[in-house]
Amino acid sequence: MPPRGVKKGSKRARQYEHIKDSLQERGSSTDEAEEIAARTVNKERARSGEATTSSRLSREDISSGRRGGLRSHRGPGGRTFRQLYNEARRLGIEGRSRMSKSQLQHAIAGKKSSR
Secondary structure: OOOOOOOOOOHHHHHHHHHHHHHHHOOOOHHHHHHHHHHHHHHHHHHHOOOOOOOHHHHHOOOHHHHHHHHOOOOOOOOOHHHHHHHHHHHOOOOHHHOOHHHHHHHHHHHHHOO
């Protein structure tokens, strides 16, 4: 169910469903997928002037799609240890259970560059 103010069958309703379905395919829970989809649609509505009220940041920040790509896995520590460990397992890196976070990052980078 799209966020309030979004008419059924509209572009924003389709956008909401698409985002929600994509997140669920990637393994997100239904509740989490619905929340992220609603936030994204509401942000886009604010940016395009469709919403009755919007914050300054909603209007002036870069678009949600671009922002997600630029800011993903960046932050103080980048990806979490668990995310790195799971990727190392997927890549078949041996000895990963004894590695630290920085060792995992180095091993993953080395494995990806040797492909």
